[in-house]
Amino acid sequence: MRVTDYDDCWLQYDAVEDPAIRSSYRTRCTHVFASTEGPELGVARDELRTGLGGLLGRDPHLWMHPPRSVDGFLAVGRRERMAVVRAAVDAEEIDALHEEGYIVRSVEWEGKDCIVVTAATDKGMLYGVYHLLRRMAARRPLADVDIVEEPKTEERLVNHWDNPFRASVERGYAGTSIFDWEQLPDLRERYRDYARLLASVGINGIVLNNVNTQKPDRPGANPAVAEMEGWQLLRERNLPKVAAIASVFRRHGIRTYLSVNYAAPILAGDLDTADPLDDDVARWWAEKADEVYDHVSDFGGFLVKADSEGQPGPYDYDRNHAEGANLLGRALEPHGGRVYWRAFVYASHKDRSVQAYDTFEPLDGEFLDNVTVQIKNGPIDFQPREPISSLFGSMPETSVACELQITQEYTGQGVHACYHVPLWKETLDTDTYADGEGTPVKDLLSRREGRGLAGVGNVGEDPNWTGHYLAQSNLYGYGRLAWNPDLDAETITDEWVRQTFGNDPDVVEAVSDILHDSWPAVLDYTTGHLGLMHMMYNQDDVLENHYNPSPGEWPGYHGASEDGIGVDRSEYAEQFHSPLSERYASVEDCPDELLLFFHHLPWDHELDDGTTVVQRLYDNCFEGVEEVRSMRDRWAELDDRVDTARHRHVAERFDEQLAHAKHWRDTMVAYFYDHAGIPDAHGRVPRDD
Amino acid sequence: MRVTDYDDCWLQYDAVEDPAIRSSYRTRCTHVFASTEGPELGVARDELRTGLGGLLGRDPHLWMHPPRSVDGFLAVGRRERMAVVRAAVDAEEIDALHEEGYIVRSVEWEGKDCIVVTAATDKGMLYGVYHLLRRMAARRPLADVDIVEEPKTEERLVNHWDNPFRASVERGYAGTSIFDWEQLPDLRERYRDYARLLASVGINGIVLNNVNTQKPDRPGANPAVAEMEGWQLLRERNLPKVAAIASVFRRHGIRTYLSVNYAAPILAGDLDTADPLDDDVARWWAEKADEVYDHVSDFGGFLVKADSEGQPGPYDYDRNHAEGANLLGRALEPHGGRVYWRAFVYASHKDRSVQAYDTFEPLDGEFLDNVTVQIKNGPIDFQPREPISSLFGSMPETSVACELQITQEYTGQGVHACYHVPLWKETLDTDTYADGEGTPVKDLLSRREGRGLAGVGNVGEDPNWTGHYLAQSNLYGYGRLAWNPDLDAETITDEWVRQTFGNDPDVVEAVSDILHDSWPAVLDYTTGHLGLMHMMYNQDDVLENHYNPSPGEWPGYHGASEDGIGVDRSEYAEQFHSPLSERYASVEDCPDELLLFFHHLPWDHELDDGTTVVQRLYDNCFEGVEEVRSMRDRWAELDDRVDTARHRHVAERFDEQLAHAKHWRDTMVAYFYDHAGIPDAHGRVPRDD
Incomplete structure (x- = not known):
């Protein structure tokens, strides 16, 4: 313990x-x-x-x-x-x-x-x-x-990317996993307290393990521990562990789910295929489902990442995703279980934004009733800002869920304050025009079984649960929004601050302001706030992965060259309903904050206010750092109004964020300058010459 | 957790x-x-x-x-x-x-x-x-x-009427069950602390689950939880849970028992009969016992409620209770286990008081050595006062145990202070004359294997364990009496008060007085203190069941009519040994406190002191309320001598008891007046006219 x-x-x-x-x-x-x-x-x-x-x-x-x-x-x-x-x-x-x-x-x-x-x-x-x-x-x-x-959505899940293997959390920034698979079925007080947190905001489902259910072995690892990779949770010997933890969540109104490996009939069974059309495979899954429900009678179902980033899937047998998902759906159906099938599928040969739509839209209507296609909010991968996924509103015959990232993979990894609720509200409130004007994403997720939200969790073993005390607001806000996507961000913020730091009006105002300033600040210094993204360091084997700036690494995502910046994603814009498609396709009508996502523009292209693209990027990067400084100072003023332990911890995170924001700013503006060759109007950009 | x-x-x-x-x-x-x-x-x-x-x-x-x-x-x-x-x-x-x-x-x-x-x-x-x-x-x-x-009795059990099903406690008035079957084999600190409490007073056996092992489902309940009905504890998959909890009690000198369902071979096995004379049934029980002892090597045995209030039993196969009990006795015998077979069996066609004797007395001598017939203290059902069961002293060839109710089902349900030790002492000290004068009930329970006491427990998840802090005295007193039925009530009270509230002489005196005044007060305002009983509200689906007054509901139990009140139970009196039978049968010799239990008398029948029956009933009901007021005031005076939290809680319970006692008084005296038509000599009874 x-x-x-x-x-x-x-x-x-x-x-x-x-x-x-x-x-x-x-x-x-x-x-x-x-x-x-x-x-x-x-x-x-x-x-x-x-x-x-x-x-x-x-x-x-x-x-x-x-x-x-x-x-x-x-x-x-x-x-x-x-x-x-x-x-x-x-x-x-x-x-x-x-x-x-x-x-x-x-x-x-x-x-x-x-x-x-x-x-x-x-x-x-x-x-x-x-x-x-x-x-x-x-x-x-x-x-x-x-x-x-009453809740406005039926399915309100937290997805844990926690690895039973070595208690690590993929994209976790708050310590090791709270789930102690080695000692389960012995329970920890912490499970109860986590279940309390989730129930208090209406979460009704939890996926216990990472969608990446296979991970390479690491030298020096304890072999007894290494045994517990995610896919192995389906083994009967591990089901009592699942049952134990399910018993804690159940009494808090939360059903338990597992991420499963598509090749489980080979890995955990003794078959030599996982072909979804093979009778033995179907029988294996049906029997496995019986076994799981024998241990956990209200088991929620399976979450699957298939044919994506190295995980096996139906493509291995030349079958499509509906055939793949329905195989599991049939196994779970007698027990009232559900398959969450992720739409996060891409191959490298074309622009990533268009691929989910290309893969899934043609399959609309082919998924069983107990299959939910789980779609990330945007088409790329939880970037600080993306347009909505074009799949929202394109699969009217399919149950869909929106996957949001509570954990701050690309927004400062729990070191930076970054309040995600306004980001999520933007996604949820975006009108898809699927049924004409007034069909926002949130309405596609509401009030029908199998529809809802899935949030990738952000808790870990740290005493504050989330690395940064202020990041608790993201878990809270996710739950509240999942319950009622119509809530406005300010209401959620006010609720959270009062419950967390008390009702001193000065504290409520200051913390609320800090939270609402935090996402724009991150957008400013990490992206220049014109729709760029994916400019981070990307080496899987180091801790700085997706944390440090490294804009030269994947130029295809942001398109920086001597003649300009941004990517022409007109093909992606076409996937939307009218008039959204025209709006994104037009340089004039496309909102500034997504401009370079959809368009490659000259560095000196003039924006509405007469500023050039490159100057706006410079300005925003510098402004972002000042916003962090302001948040830091604002927090410092609360030193006698917030308890010492929490105050000091957050103050030290802000010091760190400020230093790291400067590093981002300096890296980004230097990179822009290197390609644009246009000096900053205010002389702030260091020049090599 | x-x-x-x-x-x-x-x-x-x-x-x-x-x-x-x-x-x-x-x-x-x-x-x-x-x-x-x-x-x-x-x-x-x-x-x-x-x-x-x-x-x-x-x-x-x-x-x-x-x-x-x-x-x-x-x-x-x-x-x-x-x-x-x-x-x-x-x-x-x-x-x-x-x-x-x-x-x-x-x-x-x-x-x-x-x-x-x-x-x-x-x-x-x-x-x-x-x-x-x-x-x-x-x-x-x-x-x-x-x-x-040394202990004076061999078997000193607590019976829990705790339902694994939904963690409720039948007749529990202190919150949910402390036993967390869903999360077992994971152990709680509370189990250890409960074991300490029991061991400190010498309890050496615990029956973990309700004698009602089947319970109807409830709308709105989580079906995943409903799975754990009491009869299912015998399933092999649940035995590790039993083993875990047994490991805690064992080290405190306490053997673990289970209540079982007589139809278990059908419910938990795959037989289509539970006939005690069927060889397959006998084999099933023997194998099940082997299995149980494989998990819990010092398992105590089975408690059975058969052919009673909807539970199955040997009558379903035209077999008698000895045949039924001996079936289980034979299965447990190789392992040193014991069957506790409840004598609480009645059908509705004749007066309930006589039925246990009619059913069991003819079977004396037919029970195996490792079968104990467990007899409630009185013939009805734990009423505030009853005569002793006529089975005590009528089954010389049978091991018997006396079942007492620690939980306050009919004595205020943990809201009212009601100290049961004097009630139990009355039962235990009553001379049965079974071997001539000087054969009190307690001697029939002493110093032989298989004889002793079983108390229906009163703890729950409430912080104070028993709902009312003063109700802790009943658990304590039960244990001490079970160890030594010769202890007098005052000794037990003094021990408990000193350990619980310290040695301040004023506190010791006041709390002791309150405890000893409490049962007579309850008798006064709920029964009029002349042997009436079963005058409470009796709708199973509401929380006030057996708590509120409702004398018109079951007139057969108290016999109120225009010509008088009480029930002629001469048939029951005849079941006792002489001279007890004659004493109860005689209006003159029958003690006042049991008079209307045994006799139907005119409202204006004169008692020894010249008071009429109806006036005594009025007087006692009014007097009872005043006794509560006095207890409440006495407690209030201790406000600076008992810690604040406990003092306030008990004070609030007394306020509540006073209000509820008035409700009982007013209901009862109005009911008496309605039937008797004789006004209260002191003009206190409200009159409709």
Whole structure:
């Protein structure tokens, strides 16, 4: 067992200081009449004990009967079992409620001021409890509350790129994996606390292991540990480990999934093929699914990265992705499981942006109902900014999910502050025009089974979970957006800051400003903020991979040459519906922030405001560093308003970010200057001559 | 995995404040020379570290050799291994000692003041350590101590009505089940702490799951959790879970048992019958027992509720209960296991009180040696007061155990303070006249293998374990009474209060008075204290089940009508030995507190003191509320003598009890008045007219 003291993230539950609010809360929540049947309700009771204990400054009194001698109480349970709930909620309301929905309502019952949390399922009640606690953490009134809330998406998954092999996390920047496969089925307190974090924001599925399920062996590794590559989790001997961890997540309303290797019938079985049309292969998967469900009866399903970056897939047998995915879909179907099949497939012979569409759009309608095609937000690979994937709105007959990266692979790797919620909002709100105007990406992900969001996780063994304390906001924000993609970024930010750092208005304002300034700053100094991307160091064997600048390494992505910069991606623009396709195809209409993604333009091409492309790139790179300096200074001013440990850690990260931002700036502007040969108008760019 | 801060109950180990006592204790117990062989001795060492650390105000120094440089020490271990023990105890004393007995003796050895704890077994030594610590918690002297103690009963079990299914506890009023079957074999700290509590009072067996091993599913419940119904614990895949938890209890001297379903050969096996005379059924049970003992080599055995309240049994195959029980007895016999076969069997066609006797008495002598018939204290069902079961003293050829209810199903469900020890003492001390005068129930339970006590547990996941802090006294008192039914209630109360709340004389007196006033108060306001019972609300689907008053629901139990109240149970009275049968059958001789249990009397029937029945009922109901008020006020006065958290919690429970007692009183007196039409002499009963 490893160390167990770690941060509470947004579940801090600081004591309410305002006497009027505290008094109102204490009246309604000192006494808790809560149902006890079922693990989810046990979790809800525990969370109320912890949360109310913190917020009220004293332990709540738990009851199993409605207390008569008090001025008010909180009731959590089913309508049919509790008169106070019946007084607050009609039967029809419960009947009409989504199975994950809940009602939080104040009611006067037998002369008492009560709050009722109820739902159609235990899971809904757990969500309702978290809603109530979130509301109290923000000091919002309880006297007259009436909340009926349902999720806008059905599937809200976190994808872990955690390797059972050596407990590493691919693109993880917060230490080793929290999942201890060697010691499972023995459980860690940390699993519970992670499940609490996820449940508190409505995550309902977790993929435990990396989509890359095969990894080369490393010299010096303990052979007993090396045995545990991702694909091996499917072996029956490892299923009790999966079952144990699933038991923790289940009671928090979260189904467990595994990433599987397409060649599993060969690797984990004794077949010599994984051909999706082979009967033995189909039988193997069906039996394997039976075995998995025998251990985990509510198992979620499989996530697959096939024919991509060295992983096997149906192409190995000249079959297409629908044939590949449906093979697994058929095996899972009797158990209610689902296949998440990643659309991240590319070969090197043509521009990467067009390939997912070319591969998947022709297969629309061929996927089984229990197959979801999981599409990254953009066509490349989680760059600081990309246009949306052209597959959104192009597969009307297919269940699709949007894959977002919570972990900061290309946005500072947990050293830099970079708040991803505005980035995600941009993707989700982008209108695809698939059904004419008003068909944003988020609507394609909503309210149908098999549709939703998948976020690549960012937690690790670090005491703060996410490397950077501020990066906790990305996990929080992802969950909240997955629950309701209509939420605006500012609302999410405000919720997170208040729960994490308290309700001091100066702190709320400063931290909110820092978060909202952070992504533009990263865009400025790492890309020049005109749609360039993929300018980072890219050597797989070093830790700086995808972290340091290295614009000369992959010129094909940004097209820098003596005559200009940017890439003509008119072929990609054509994959969109009108008028999006025309907008991106036009230099005039294409938004500045995507201009060089879609167009190769001369260095001296004039932008709307008269600035040249190269000067804008210089300006933005310099501006980005100043934005970091400003964030750093803003944070420094909070030194007596945030607890010392967290304040110092974040301050030191900002010092590091500033130094690294300068390195990016200097590398980028030198590279631009080398190709453009046009000096900076303000004389800031170092010149070799 | 869940929250881990909970109360220490009676193992508080508060620091000794009196300088003379502390000095004496420190001289003898600062240094501990303790054997380290065996898990029970490891537990003993841990308990000494915790206990002495608290009591002495400093960590004890543990030695593995007799320390020479000190003035005195505590020695815990076997006579043959330690010279200091040989100096204190003769070999013959050890040879004569019961295997669970122990000796605690002061001795001067090599000029040092020593205390010796020794026994014939490691378990005995653990009990001796708890005895010593209990003595010190009560500040009793150690200078000249000589204790030789043995249990008076062989079997001292706690029965858990905990459902693996959804972690609920049937008749549990302290939150969810502490047993986390989903996550077992992963162990919780709480299991160890629960085992400590049980071992400290001498419990030596635990039945982990509810006697109702089948439970209907509930809408909204997570189906993945429903899988774990009680009967499924016998499945081989779940036996590692049983083995894990057994490993914790074993080292605390406690054997693990399971409740099993009589139809297990059908449910968990692939047979189509559970007929006890079927060879395949016998073979199935034998093989299942082999399997269980393969996982838990000291497994205790099976507890069975058969042909009762919907559970299957031998009646399904026209076999009797001896045939049913002996089937399981034969399977367990090769492994030293035991069957506890509940006598709680009734059908609806005649008065419930007579049915257990009618069913079981004719079978006396037919049960195997390793079958114990487990009889509830009274003939109905754990009512606030009942006469003893007529089976006690009627089955001389059968091993019997007395089943008591620690949990407060009908006595306020952990909201009301109700100390059960005096209730149990009444049962245990009642003379059955089975072997002429002087054959009390307790003697029928004593000193023979297979005889003893079974208590239905009252702990749950609540921080205080038992819902009400004062209800911890029932768990404590049950254990102490099971060890020695001759202990008087006052002794047990004094022990518990001192260990739980310290030795402040005012606190000891007040809490002791409250405990002893509590049962009579409950009898007064819930029954009128003339032997009525079963007047509570009885809808299974609501949390108020068996909690609220509802006297009109089951009039057959109390017989209220216009002409009088009470039930003629002369048939039941006849089942007792003389002169008990005549005493109960006679209106004149029957004790007041059981009068209406045995007799239907006119409302205006005059009692010995000239009061009428209905007036006594009125008076007692009103008096009961005043008794609660008095307990509440008495507790309130302790607000600066008991720590704030516990004081506030109990104070709030008393407020609630007072409100609920009034509700009972008002409901009952209105009901009596409605039938009797006789006004209250003091004008307190509300009248409709």
